[in-house]
Amino acid sequence: MNFESELKKGNFIIAECMHCQKIIWPPSEFCNQCFNEVSWRKGSHEGKIIEFSKQNNDYFCLVEIENTIKIMGKLSAGVPNTGQYVKIEKCGIKDENYYFEMSVI
C-alpha cells in the first residue's frame, strides 16, 4: 500500500509502526523512531478542530485525527469552533496537493 495512491482513490490510510506502537505522520515507509517498515491501516475519518480561519466564504481548519495527525482542510458544511468534532467527507489529490473536505458532526 502507498499513502498517495490510496489518497488518489479517496481513501485516507495511516502508517503505523507496530514495533513502536506509534502513528507515523507525515506518512512514510519507515518509522521515524526505529526505521522499521510501517504497516498501513484505514484511518479514522473523525477529527477535532484545533484552530480555524476563513478565506472568502470558505472556512479552513487545522484538524487533529486520532490525537496525533494534524492536517489542514476545508469545511464544506457547518460552522467551526475549536474542539468541535468533524468528519472527513472527501479527500484526494488535486493539482499535486492533498485536499481534505470536512463537515461538522
Next chain:
Amino acid sequence: MPKVGIASYGITKFSKDDSKIESVLLKSTKNLFDNSPNLSRNDIDAVLISTNNNSKYLSAILSEMSGIEPKIAHSIESLCNSGTNAIVSAYSYIASGLADVVLVSGAERYDSPGQILEWDNSRGEFKHPIFWASIFTKAYKREFSITDEELAIVPVKNHKQAQNNPNALSEKTYSLEDVINSKKLTDDLRLLDCSRPCTGGASILLASENTCKKFTDVPIWITGIGQKTTSAGFTKNMSFSSMESTHVAASTAFEMSKRNVKDIDVAEVHDAFSVCEPMALESLGFTDKGKGMTMIKELYTTNNLKINPRGGLIGSGHPLGATGIAQTIEITQQLQSCANKRQIENAKIGLIHNMSAAATSSTVLVLER
C-alpha cells in the same frame, strides 16, 4: 572557541526589480568590496551563498564574477533563515580553522520558489504562508484576547521605522485604519499584516579575530549562536501561539554568549507577519507570554526603535535568502554606531532572530561590540 567577527558588509536596495539572481549577488558583493578598502580577493577562503533560488552553482559563479578563487564554495538553503544559517556555517569554518576569511552573500528575487514548501502536504491545499499565518494569528488572538486593531500596531511601527532605512522596500507610512482597511486575505490576516517578497541582496564578511582588524577598526563579534529545528511541517508545531524553536535557539545563544535577554540593547526579529513580532518577543524572553503587544505598543508610543529599527521584514521587505544577512548587517551598524537616523543610543549588545516555515526552525545570534 576562537573569536569570529564581522569585518565588513554590503547591501542592495530591496525592490520589485526583475533582476537575475547572479546580478543581485554581485551587487551586494561589490558594495562590500567598496566598503572594504583593505580587502583583496586573495584574502577570501570561502564563498557561501544563501538563497532559495533554484539556480545552480551560484557560489562558483559569484566567485568567478568577483575574481575570487576560494577554497570552499557552496550554497546554503533553509527557506527563510538561510541567511543566518550561512553565517553560522561561515563562523564554523573560521572557528575550526578551515578558513580565515569567509564571504557570505544572500540574494533572492521577488518570485522566489522558497515561499511555498511543496513537501508539507499536511497543509493540504493551504500551502501558501498566509494560511499558517492566519492560524497563528487566530490562535494568538484567542489565547491572549488580542484584537486585530492591537496587532495592527506592528505594521504601523515597522513601516514607520523603515522610512529611515534607505534600502527598505516600503516607501510610506500607514495608519492603524490603513492596516485594518487593507485587503482582507483571510478573516485573520490583511495585506498590510504581511512582509512582502522582493528582490534584494546582502553580503557580509566574517573573519578570525586577528584578521578582522585588518579590514575594520570596529569589528563586531558573534558571541552567541543558537539554532533549533523542531520539524519541517507546519502542523507538527505543538503550539500555534508561541515559537518553540525560537525559545530553544534563544536559550542556546544566551548560554553561549553568557548574556541574557536584559543585556540586549537592540534586536531584529522575524516579523514575517504582524503576529510573529509579539510571538517572537515572548519566545525570545523579552516579555511574558501574551504581553508582546503591550511591549510593542510601549515602544511605538515612546518612539523607541529597539525592536526592528530597520523596519523588520514588514517594512524592509523579505528577500528570503538575504533577510538573515540584512538583519545581521543592521545590528552590526547599530553596534558600530553608524545606523544614522535608526541609531539606538549606546547600543553594545544586539540580537538577531531569523526563522523558517512557520517557526519550525529558528536561528538566534548575539552580537557584541
